[in-house]
Amino acid sequence: MRVLEMGQLLAGPFCGQLLGDFGADVIKVEQPDTGDPIREWGQAKADGASLWWPVLGRNKRTVTLNLRDARGQDIARRLIAESDVLVENFRPGTLERWGLSPEALWKINPGLVVTRVSGYGQTGPYAARAGYGSIGEAMGGLRYVTGDPSTPPSRAGISIGDELAAVFACIGTLVALHHRDRTGRGQVVDSAIYEAVLGMMESLIPEWQIAGYVRERTGATLPGVAPSNVYPTRSGAMVLVAANQDSVFRRLAAAMGQPELAADPRFSDHNARGARMEELDGIIADWTRGFETDELLETLHEAGIPAGLIYTAPDMLADPHFAARQAIVSVASRTLGRDIAMQNVFPRLSSTPGRVRHVGRERGEDNHSVYRGLLGLTAEQIAELEADGII
Incomplete structure (x- = not known):
């Protein structure tokens, strides 16, 4: 299965990581001049190198392509024609402005699954708004119930809203592929961050609608659950x-x-x-x-x-159960010049388990293998595209 991953940061790319972990050929598309900002993110770095990108970019081929240019959009269509899934997390309407709407893409690839991750979804009055995970966490109800009641709402120490939207996007993609295999037709998977968060909120809605009860922040405990x-x-x-x-x-x-x-x-x-x-x-x-x-x-x-115990990273690395199940693996990193430890692939499948094949690669590292091997461009054509800033 080939997945073309567009977009950046976390909500779309984490969906790509999950699919790549189980063997999909994920081709990540980045702008030639900047790349995915996640390459620079993270609270701790190694000699200036991100320690987030090796995890999020793992198991993906990376190419550069200027999607704002007509020539870049034409190359994107050729890549899409050779793909099973397109994953994107641009603001709704961006693909349409580039002439890459699902309807246009289905004309060249009727079986394409178009997985779209956004803050508010592809429709509705808020669809065009910029949407980050933190806003989706607040709108979906998670922020209000997180933290101590004596303080303003807290956030989790991870980007849980983005990651939940990516997990739901991955589930939707697999369902859509099953439907494609039965019918030959692709469809849109519309994963909104606020809805992914809302989907995890248990009985919060009927508790208010039926019983007039509003869940509040309760710190380290859940009301009525003891000990x-x-x-x-x-x-x-x-x-x-x-x-x-x-x-x-x-x-x-x-x-x-x-x-x-x-x-x-x-x-x-x-x-x-x-x-x-x-x-x-x-x-x-x-x-x-x-x-x-x-x-x-x-x-x-x-x-x-x-x-x-409540574990931190050192506890995980020292724990014999983590070691016995290989919950953490070490993978070679050419950029860091050493092995880097990271979480393994989950869940575990007995017959077709996923694996971490390589860490996140350098921007555009696979330009030649994809553009020559998959699209058949010549070395001269690739050199011209590089000179013109298209790749």
Whole structure:
């Protein structure tokens, strides 16, 4: 399967990464003079090189092409004619201005799946607005419920809105390809960031519409779900314990040496525990403070109680379970001059697993292999396009 990836930053390119992880031939198109800004992004760099791009650009061929020029648009049509999927995350209407509307592209490739990721979708009164992930997170409801109630709404430490829109775009692309294989016809996959976020908001809408209830920020806990919190150990470390299900809470009470808690009307069922969350958390914290961290975790795990530490990158790299499942892999990077560790391909397929074949490549690194090997351009034609700034 060949995927032509246009656009930049995260929402579209992460969809391309997911498809490329499982073996699609993803060809990423970038402007000749600038490239994808994500190549320069990231809070930490190695000798000025982005550590974000090697992950997001992995498993993709990279070409440069000036899509604002008529000659570049003609080359794009030739690439699209050889592709199964076009992924783009420009502002709605951009492809149409370039003469690359889905209707025009289906005339040269009827089976093409056109996957479009945007802030607000391709239709509706907000469609033409600039849309970033943070705005979609706010509009979709996630920001309002994230953080401590004493502070303004918080954001997650990742670009979760963009990434959710990309995941939904990937799902839609696979469904559309299944339909294409049955009918021969492509279609548009319209993934909006705010809708991808909204899709994750559980029962937020009917809670208001039916019960008049508005979810609020609750910090480290979920209202009515107890015990499920972080609890201190003797050394001051924090262990996350999730024992809110009735049967699991009975096991926790037994492990605490207080089996009577499970029969106490204050804590005997889910609703009762949720109503007395603070009281119950205090009882559990008094117990966990009597243990060192490893001792507490061993006790909880032996009792069949979900528990664990809150990991950072160093914890992940040192953890034997990550290592046993190869959740993190090391891949050679010519740019960095060393191997770079990154997350592996998920989910795991038993017969056709994906893999990280290479890190993100340099801008335009595959110009010759794509334009000569796929489109049949001569070396002279490629040189002329380079001289004219088309590639």
